[in-house]
Amino acid sequence: MLRVTRYKEKIMDAHIQVKNLNAYYGKQLALKDINIEIPKNQITVIMGPSGCGKTTLLKTFNRFFELTENTQLTGEVLVDGENIYNKDIDVTEVRKIVGLLAQRPSPLPMSIYDNVAYGMHIHHMRKNREEYKDGVKHYLEIAGLWEEVQNRLNEPATSLSIGQQQRLCLARGLAVEPEIILGDEPTSALDPISSQHIESRLLDLKKQYTTIIVTHTLRQAKRLADYVIFMYLGELIEAGPAKEVFSNPKHERTKQYLEGLF
Amino acid sequence: MxxxxxxxxxxxxxxxxxxxxxxxxxxxxxxxxxxxxxxxxxxxxxxxxxxxxxxYALTDLLYGEIWKPNQGLFGFRPFILGTIWVTAVGVILSVPACILVSIYLAEYAHARTRTIAKPILDLLAAIPPVVYGVWGLLSIVPFVDDVLAPLSKGRLDSIPILSVTQPTGFGILAGGIVLAVMIAPLIISVTFEVLSTVSNDLRHASLGVGATQWQTIRNIVIPQTLPGIIAAVVLGASRALGETIAVLMVVGNVPKIPTSIFDTAYPLPALIANNYGEMMSIPLYDAALLGAALVLLVVILIFNILSTLVLQRMLRRK
Incomplete structure (x- = not known):
């Protein structure tokens, strides 16, 4: 049996609080009694060996976990103090506030422009064409893609390179004005330079957004993290400010993982 | 060794x-x-x-309006139009419902609902056409006669394609209703397959920015699969074009050009099935019926080939 060091200390400014969270795929327990608080406007990195439940945990934050059939969840996930699993919560509002950058870029089968405008249209966020145009430009700039695509906005999004596609997906996500950005290994399908692009965007954005990244590369975790969560076999082993966890891990498992023993 | x-x-x-x-x-x-x-x-x-x-010139045969074999008049037009009318009514009645059912099964339904509902829907295809014919004869024809025709009379009667001149219930509408049910399983299962070719990544990309499931279906899934859905409909139509016995039993079989869905019709398959082998002493009669069969075959082949090509391309993408 693993001995779990639960993170007890209260974070002053927690954006997400997870309470007694258990997640099941069928009968298999994927998350075991997770309790964690995630700080606002910082980058939190969830790390751990594959199959440890990091992506599952991430998917409970925007209610994507329930999209997999035959799953079950108990416990609470509070965003700004409100349980997103309450019955009267509108799931589309949750997903508007909590954006997701997927592992593989998934541009919608439409033009570059329409990809960014898509979410704004869905939520009727602008009044007229001009405002939509401005919005699209704004978010493409934030995602660091405007320079490259400003003359080809009407081309299909699939004509972009994979790295550009991922930045487009970032722009699409940001366009619905989320407060939280989730990244499920968002650079794992990208080449090193594209990965660097995404990483630097995320670092720029952390002042305005709470960012939670799942990664399996330790070096990326060290580059990005302000706050670290280490998971193993569905359990939360250790969590804390990045400096502390990386320099002085409290738990033996964390130490072994950081040393690259598994 | x-x-x-x-x-x-x-x-x-x-x-x-x-x-x-x-x-x-x-x-x-x-x-x-x-x-x-x-x-x-x-x-x-x-x-x-x-x-x-x-x-005869091919155009004379295809456009000829009078079918009197013993006088040497072989006009296919009433039969061709009869086929088109019955098929069109069947497809129009069937397609909207079929597409909604497929969307429900592919997008909304729980795995459990799907595993129960799909085989039952497929089972509809296993009912022999003659049973559909009997059902049409005993239920649909009286239903048209007692309910639908009176409903149209005096209200929608003035619209030419809804005018009621024929008082028995046998006719295009009865044939169309029977066909609509018969082609449903094919259209549903093909449309379902086509919808399943859309990757979940795309659905999630849309749901991820806060789109509802319906917005995702309307904006992403349907535009992406439209050619395949059309191919499914065409496949259903080609099945309807060739359906013989069930239609023949309820459609009236009068070789007259129909102008209303309450009129009787005489589709090509019914013509061939009813007459081939009889009165073969009439000159050219045999050739005329086989000519009708040829027309039917060619049309159905074209429909099938086109939709199969589209579907193969879509399913390969999966």
Missing amino acids: NQTLSKISEDIKSHRTKQDLFASRTFFVLTVFPVLLIVIITVALYLRAQPILSE
């Missing part, structure tokens, strides 16, 4: 090779046979229809 061993193994080897060769050749022939059959049937129909095709 060693030599004999290698000899034996060589014998076995050659025997196995022969077996393999034999199998692959036999299977090849068996595979080629059905392909050839289509060609043979088409050519044979053409040859047997040749007498009438050389006697």
Whole structure:
């Protein structure tokens, strides 16, 4: 049996609080009694060996976990103090506030422009064409893609390179004005330079957004993290400010993982 | 010693090779046979229809309005239009519901609902056409006569395609309703397959920015699969075009050009099934019926080939 060091200390400014969270795929327990608080406007990195439940945990934050059939969840996930699993919560509002950058870029089968405008249209966020145009430009700039695509906005999004596609997906996500950005290994399908692009965007954005990244590369975790969560076999082993966890891990498992023993 | 061993193994080897060769050749022939059959049937129909095709211009046959074989009048037009009317009514009645059912099954339904509902829907395809015909005769024809026709009378009657002049219930509407049910399982299962070709990544990309499921279906899934959905409909239509017995039992079979869905009709398959083998002493009658069969075959082949090509392309993408 693993001995779990639960993170007890209260974070002053927690954006997400997870309470007694258990997640099941069928009968298999994927998350075991997770309790964690995630700080606002910082980058939190969830790390751990594959199959440890990091992506599952991430998917409970925007209610994507329930999209997999035959799953079950108990416990609470509070965003700004409100349980997103309450019955009267509108799931589309949750997903508007909590954006997701997927592992593989998934541009919608439409033009570059329409990809960014898509979410704004869905939520009727602008009044007229001009405002939509401005919005699209704004978010493409934030995602660091405007320079490259400003003359080809009407081309299909699939004509972009994979790295550009991922930045487009970032722009699409940001366009619905989320407060939280989730990244499920968002650079794992990208080449090193594209990965660097995404990483630097995320670092720029952390002042305005709470960012939670799942990664399996330790070096990326060290580059990005302000706050670290280490998971193993569905359990939360250790969590804390990045400096502390990386320099002085409290738990033996964390130490072994950081040393690259598994 | 060693030599004999290698000899034996060589014998076995050659025997196995022969077996393999034999199998692959036999299977090849068996595979080629059905392909050839289509060609043979088409050519044979053409040859047997040749007498009438050389006697009359093709346009005269296709546009001719009067069918009086003993007077030498072979106008296919009432039959062609009858086929089109019945098929169109069947497709129009069937398609909207089928697409909604497919969307429900592919997008909304729980895995459990799907595993129960899908086989039952497929089972609809297993009901013999003649049973559908009897059902049409006993339920749909009286339903048209007692409910739908009176409903139209005096209200929608003034619209030409809804006018009621024919008081029995037999006709295009009855045939169309029966066809609508018969082609539903095919359209549903093909549309379902087509919808399943959309990757979940795309659905999630849309849901991820806060779109509802319906917005995702309307904006992403349907535009992405539209060619496949159209192909499913065309496949259903080609099934409807060829349906014989069930339609024949409820459609009235009067060789007159229909103008309303309450009119009787006489579709091509019914014409052939009702008449082939009788009154064959009339000159050119045999050739005329086989000419009708040829027209039907060619139209259905074209429909099938087109939709199969579209569907194959979509399913490959999956």
